Amino acid sequence: MLLDERDRRILTMLQKDSRISNADLAEAVGMSASALWRRVRSLEEAGIVERYGAVVNPTAMGLSFEAIVHVHLTRHDPEKIVEFIRAIEISREVQDCYATTGQADYHLRVLCADLAAYNSFLEDFLFRLPAVASAQTNVVLRPIKRNRPVEF
Structure with a gap:
């Protein structure tokens, strides 16, 4: 269109x-x-407007810990990748997930209440997924640009 x-x-x-x-x-x-x-x-x-929604302030909801997680897979076994993606799709903590080129296989944006909740996310969820070899975390200090409209 x-x-x-x-x-x-x-x-x-x-x-x-x-x-x-x-x-x-x-x-x-x-x-x-x-x-x-x-x-x-x-x-x-035409699929240009995918959906309508509200922009919510995570900190006001008690989600003050935000991180970008760079995930490395053990191997690229198609079954393990499908299992990884399905788990990521239903995770409450994972807000965004991107398959990318470069050193990491996937990049996640994760929201949690605090550092302890993030540690539980890693230990009880992410590191239990068979496809995950390792993860590197970058803690978000403050957002600079987020939820911006697509401009033409």
């Missing part, structure tokens, strides 16, 4: 406030409410 300037404005506004009313969004981009609704539906159906 090719995006025009109106689509870009719609997407920018939805990323800033997904709760904006259809009428307010239509007015802001200079369209009728029904035309805007059809345009938003087409963006959703």
